């Protein structure tokens with residue numbers, strides 16, 4: 001059973017349907033490609049990538065799936081359905097990644113784009129520790145954390161009730177290190193969402 005706050009998030013993305021992808025298309029200056037290139041340049045063709053919170057599968061998921069063995073995980077059944085239809089070359093699993101059990105050392109990289117700001121605060125450290133365990137030694141984590149000091153907020157976003165939480169950048173970085181990672185690159189990047197400027201903390205780290 002997912003945490004009730006996580007269930008709110010799952011229901012939100014089910015309710016949103018295609019609204020989220022349409023909203024994402026209107027973002028200007030998303031640094032996702034640049035950061036994904038940092039990851040890709042460190043991986044061999046055919047590497048196993050686990051994407052957490054893949055949603056309906058972004059253009060980045062599709063690009064990664066052309067060169068790597070991608071497994072996407074998302075808690076929203078409706079988004080997973082769309083991802084399977086859009087990117088048949090990848091594998092998709094409908095699950096709460098906070099409760100996921102995967103074999104130790106089964107991935108070369110874990111990527112997650114704009115997802116961890118939906119994770120209840122006390123679950124973030126244990127999640128990072130799980131990710132470290134799922135990676136081979138020397139494997140890579142790439143993620144964009146939220147960067148606001150938010151103990152937890154439930155409310156309407158893009159027409160659906162959802163949940164957001166997060167830590168300031170120095171706490172995110174500390175949690176990454178405490179999970180056993182060495183941080184390679186760590187920057188707060190601002191870009192334009194349809195409603196105005198938004199900042200996320202990008203971290204590339206090695207297990």
Ligand SMILES: C[S@@+](CC[C@H](N)C(=O)[O-])C[C@H]1O[C@@H](n2cnc3c(N)ncnc32)[C@H](O)[C@@H]1O
Pocket residue numbers: 006009010013024052053054055056057058073074075076079095096097098112113114115118119
């Ligand atoms: C902001 S969307 C980002 C989707 C995709 N990464 C992208 O950039 O287009 C967040 C996604 O994370 C998923 N998500 C949030 N918490 C999750 C959890 N605990 N387990 C699995 N998926 C989760 C949501 O269902 C949603 O599809």
